[in-house]
Amino acid sequence: RSEDRNQPLELDAETTDGFLTDDGQTTFSGNVVATQGTLHIRADQAVVTMRNGDIVRVVLTGNPARMRQEDDQGQPMDARARRVDYDLSTDQIVFTGGVEIEQPRGSLRGERVFYDMATSRVNAGQSGERVRMVIQPRTAQGN
């Protein structure tokens, strides 16, 4: 949801390298779990980049890393990938490596998926590997 941004971000991990200072990077690793409003993240490692006190970028890696969030209509999106690069300044996320994105409307599986939250545009492919989208029949989606 767009107002997730204004929710408190809780982040929990086994080890932390860095102190979430105004500038610089902090690396959390080992069962990283983060929540912010409807956004839930689980990964093996998260690298958070801060600038002027704001988080500008989060890079998650995992086998796979998982990210779940609801859009403004309440439709859940559940994404898995080996690497998730979430650039908060441009609101763009790039999933790479065994990407699987599940939505009630269907699923998307490939090696590289680019998702621009601002313009809600999705790009998949450009990775030389085949991408598969599955759309549920209208009846299944309806309820």
Place this chain on the structure above:
Amino acid sequence: CGFAPRGALVMPDGLGPVRVTGSDPYSPLVTGVSRALQRQGVALADGDRAGTAVLTLGNESFRQGPLMAENFSSIQEYVTTYTATVQLRDARGNEVIPLQTVTLEREYVYDTRSPIGTPAEQELIQEELRRDMVAAILRRVDAALR
């Protein structure tokens, strides 16, 4: 020369009473075959109790056609063919006698110059064929069970 009186019609043991049915409930064939079997000492199952052996007589049909291929001589020779199918299943439904077709034929001459009486002859032939079909079916069942 080896001929001996024909033995009784022996149904396979364990077959139990036989119910004779036909696809056409009003066909005289069913009545005829039932009575003929009875006279041969075969036990008949009455009514349509389920779970009995069933002798099914089916799709009887009459067909008339030229005996020799078409030509114009005033005497045309025709044949009436009467076919019926017969099948025997035991109480569990597996085939004792596979579905068979029994065909009987009668020739008659159709004088194209004076057809008077030909229809009457055809009706007589159809009635005879029905009676002979009962005997033919019994012969077929008897030989098939040998």
Place this chain on the structure above:
Amino acid sequence: QTGPATLPPEASVGGLYVTSQSPDPWVFCRGPDAIAPFAPVRPGAGSPETSETIIDFDNLQADEESGHSIFEGDVQLERGTQWLGTDRLVYVHEEEDYLAEGNVRYQDASLRMLATRAEGNTGLEVHHLDQVRYQLLSQRGNGGADTVDVRGVLSTLHGASFSTCDPVDRKWELRARRLDLDQDEGEGVARGVTVRVGNVPVLYTPWLSFPLDDRRKTGFLYPTVGYDNELGLDLFLPYYLNLAPNYDLTLTPRIMSRRGVMLGSEFRYLFGPHSGTVEAWYLPSDDKARDPALRGSDRYEYRIGHRTVFNQQWYGLANVHRVSDPRYFEDFSVTTADRERAFLESNVGLYGRGRYWTTSIEARDWQITDALIADSAEPFMELPRLRFNYDRPLGDYLTVGLRSEAVGFRHDIRSEGSRLDLKPYLRADFAGSWWFLAPQVAYRHTQYELDAPVRPGGDTSPSRSVPIYSVDGGLFFDRDVEWFGRSLINTLEPRLFYLRVPYRDHSDIPIFDTRDLLFSFPQLFRDNRFSGADRQADANQLAAAVTTRLFEPGSGRELGSLAVGRINYFDPPRIPPTSPATVLNDSGSFYVVDANVAVSDRWSFGSSYQWDPASERTQLNTYRIRYDFENGGLVNAAYRYRRDLLEQTDISAVYPLSPSWRLVGRWAYSLPDQSTLDATAGVEWQSCCMAVRVLGRHYLRGRYTGNLDNAEKGNAIYFELELKGLGSFGRKTDDLLTRSILGYTR
């Protein structure tokens, strides 16, 4: 149809040797499909509406907001049995609209298509494709089209071509401005059509419908072209009007170069329990009739076949067949079935049957269709004809029953009357496994009301009543035999039939519908020498016969039978035969021998023989041999001799030279006249999607009365071009061949 309705013998396929296998018309097609399958259909793929859509591609640009997704790079979309392949696919999720561009390939359960571009809506099942090549799966139809619009099962092609030939071997092709294919109805309708064979345009027609599968009657029934030295070019141009699912109309103008235009129409209908066909042919003021008396008169034929099923017990039938004049068939009909009929029977009746009874209320009339037959020879009109038969089993052995008939006989020339015939009977059937004994007693009472007596001053309401006693008995013996290495059952069945019918004077009794029964083996066991009720033969006779059969144990199939028999008259029969040609001796009947052997599936042989001991001459001598070749060929040979009636040979054969080429031939020869009755020779060529048949025929134009040489003979050439899957041009040779060559099948 087991009803008691008896029709005069239609010339249907020869009785004895009919093979029924229907060869697959596409057996010759070995070429690959016009369009090979794109992707294997996943097993268990459901119907598109309820299946998920799986899209594989190289990359995607999607806009969540507008729901637009653009797939690129070998995009493959699969939805149940539907499969779509394209270079680029734009898909709008909400509205389910799509646009596919570049190397578009579409496949579903009924067809495959290649196109440059396709767009549509998957929800509404609406598609539009450009520059299409298609392949129907149900009937090998394939071709191309500028554009195709698909709405569910209906597809409309513009600038389309259609053929069932292998693409590499395009023998014929149909091109149409517009082609509508209805997969549900299984019918294709083309507009602005040209049909080409090779590259020769054979037909142009503004409208044409044809089957996509073999369910429905084809629409435009394709011109039938023939040549007859009497009619000249003989062209049938049928138009099929599919008025409603349960009735349709076919209008067929028949253009005869030497006789003018005759309009034919056939209306078929099915309304609930009522069904039937009305067919009519009409040639107004025929001024070229061969018979000067008919010049300028209207010539017509009509035939009504109607059936109403009230319930399982009662049904009504109407078969009315009339022509304008006795020479109609001789002039216009080329199909042998109608030509050789001397009389047309029309009857209307109600038929009923029950557990032990059958009954019918009929009206029956005849029309002479042979100019050589005098009006007085026309059979009586029977109006009404009431019949009631009853057979009631009593206990295990007895049967009591009745044969009864009441008929009003009407005639334009001969004197009319009515007749009531009652024949109650009682029969006992005693039987064991190796014997049977069936005594029967009947009493026949026949009462007449005549307009005029048979003899001057005779009785106008004569009657005849006579008892009929008969005893039928027989024994059954059998033994196991070895025959050609097969163990078979051989039976021996002696049978005796005693018949006693006191003599009754028939001098006051007219002849309405009675005739001598043809002497044959079954005649030994009948209680009357005549058919019909006007004559009940006196009899004090004993028939003796013996039959031996060969059975295959296990299947019970009868491989052969031989029957010999004769009737011995204790008193010479006193009632003369109705026709002088019938031989009747004082001592007994002819000896009769009937033999039939089905040696193997290939060979079958039949013969019957009758010998007159009084004149020591053969009365009947017939042989029938049939041989089936492995490759589907067959040969029939028959010889028939009936003293003072006919002596003919008839040889017919179908000989396949190769899977594509077949020779067909038939030759019927009359020995006393040393002249050919009928000769047909033809060649058939078949390929994957086309068949050509050319048949020459030498036949008797009219009825011949003994002297064959002066009988008029006709020659006709039949040409038939069949575009498999579309229909056939040229004279329908199938009907002719099937009837002149016993056992012939396509």
